[in-house]
Amino acid sequence: MKIIDGKETAKLIKEEIKAEVAGIIDRGDDPPHLAAVIVGDDPASHTYVNGKEKACKLVGFTSSIYRMPDETTEQELLDVVTYLNNDPEIDGFIVQLPLPKHIDENKVLETIDPKKDVDGFHPVNIGRMALNLPSYLPATPYGILQLIEHYKIETEGKNVVVLGRSHIVGSPISILLGRKNNPGNATVTMCHSKTKGLKSIAKKADILIVAMGQPHFVTEDMVKKDAVVIDVGIHRVPSDETKSGFKLIGDVDFDRVASRTSYITPVPGGVGPMTIVSLLKNTLKASKKEVYS
């Protein structure tokens, strides 16, 4: 059994990005510029956006944050999106989700210029992904692909089972791993709340990707011997083992499952640290016009 160390992988990739940015600056060009828009004062959202800004600084990107109050109207937000679409200084930007309830999230996401949609949530980017055309991939699935590449895990011809069908993880990773590509070329089965016999389907997986959002959902009886297990879940639960009185756990019961696997991601320190790396990579691609010319 080998631990897939997302923290270490993320660190290595950030070093690569940093070196490339240094080269860009040395050539006299502008470093990539990522902007983030955040509406309201959800503490988790502010934590995420601050983390993104910190990562930008670390690799040498320029970073801007547009903080807007909770009572921002949809039109005001759309105006900011349009402004960022047209600002040639900005290579890519994200609108931090969730948005306040009075704002139509889909409308906002569809207003972002696909060329600057480094979160990869615009239908154009999702559609291009499904059509195996160049696109910005959504952060978490892209992070999973990078871990698979970094650990040289073979996907071609493998049975991949994805638990969960969210638009940001389960559904796109299912599409990505079934594509004629590398990583890809897997036989993918996507399971969800309506799936019958989910345990026995999971147990047939060579690669099991878990994004259900249920703490310790996957137990040892659901995992094939020597499977690769990728855990996207993250939950804060009470614990008397830690000083803080809580700990973070995943969708997989790591302590029971790990010994059966060939590779497994821990929580925390598995998929999590890779999502910001994906955003940085997409922004770098945007600044180099790699996806859209």
Add this chain to the structure above:
Amino acid sequence: MKIIDGKETAKLIKEEIKAEVAGIIDRGDDPPHLAAVIVGDDPASHTYVNGKEKACKLVGFTSSIYRMPDETTEQELLDVVTYLNNDPEIDGFIVQLPLPKHIDENKVLETIDPKKDVDGFHPVNIGRMALNLPSYLPATPYGILQLIEHYKIETEGKNVVVLGRSHIVGSPISILLGRKNNPGNATVTMCHSKTKGLKSIAKKADILIVAMGQPHFVTEDMVKKDAVVIDVGIHRVPSDETKSGFKLIGDVDFDRVASRTSYITPVPGGVGPMTIVSLLKNTLKASKKEVYS
């Protein structure tokens, strides 16, 4: 065993569309207007486009065909696409594929206004489909959904196996049947040329959708008792049973497989006749601004 009669279903749905169009005209409004662009003189393409025009006339749509020579440049074609995008008289249009090799198909398809893309091939429509947002669905998968609905075949919680991952059939039908929707909510496995153990995977399917493009690929040992079998293949093969000296067969060995199934589509007369119906339905939706307001 019950035959899924695509010819009859298509006829019934065309009658419904015709009645609705008659109502539109009675109210003094313009009937839906579908345009088709065809480049070059591929006989099969001309047959398809003529078939589409005939279907339009039957249901009362206005139909226009833009026939362009084989030596049309990419820019000339893009100019026609832009013209049709901007012509308020046209509700929807298609560019018949394949295009001559000197023209970039993806570039042409991405230039079509998604609001008029009644073939459902634009990345925006594929992406919206994946995100379970309103979209124009590609003709063949949409035709399959309509057959499933017409025959009241339950998909929720069923194991669906799709053989083939083309962008126009296998990949979109896999996405559609896995969505939180009705039809949908199935547990979908998509198989392709790199899949290992394809036969045993197919045999577990409650609903088997075959779009491999290989004559009589599916034999009785690959089909579970009482499965639903949907055959998208169509091949012209020599035959001494017919006057013409050839006959049409599917990807499924119908004669051997049919008796094991609960429902099966014949070839011809199964999925085929439904594709034009899908195009008509998308054009009707376009004229009513049902997908994009």
